[in-house]
Amino acid sequence: MHRVFGTKENAEYYDREGVYLIPICGDKVGVVRTSRGYFLVGGGIESGESHTECIERECAEETGYKAYVKGRLCSAETYCLHDTIGYFHPIQTYYVGELLSKVSESAEKDHEFLWVTYDEIKGKMYFEMQDWALELVFEKICTK
Incomplete structure (x- = not known):
């Protein structure tokens, strides 16, 4: 399943492909809080990196934590105006999985990892497409 968000303007966009893990633990999901807002765990794919390798590195x-990727959930993209990048086109693929064991301290000092319930995070993600991915997880996987 793939969905497009936003409206594409007649402008030059910066495309960025990224992959994200939606870690589930019981009735909670792991998210990252920064000064900009809430995000799924993950980020941009580096040259030569597979989706799984990117998720493992970003996690x-x-x-x-060490990540375990169970499977692909969906993908989405959005067209938006970023305050520092300009016209931005993130293309994101979402995976469901788990965080297994703590192996180190977070290298991202401005990232706070949180376990939250879906009701606590619903509608609060920085990107609307990440809200949509969370909604899919909780409709398709967590309610079974």
Whole structure:
């Protein structure tokens, strides 16, 4: 399943492909809080990196945990105006999984990892497409 958010303007966009893990633990989901807002755990794919390798690296950097990727959930993209990048086109793929064991401290000092219930985080993600991905997880996986 793939969904497009935002309206594409007649402008030059900066495309950024990223992958994100939606870690589930019981009735809680792991998210990262920064000064900009709430985000899923993950980020941009580096050259030569697979989706799984990117998720493993980003999880270690942002949370200090070793990640286990269970499977792909969906993908989305949005067209938006970023305050420092300008016209921004993030293309994101979302995976469901778990955070297994703490292996280090977070390398991202401005990232606070939190376990929250869906009711606590619903509608509060920085990107609308990440809210949509969370909604899918809780409709398709967590309510079974």
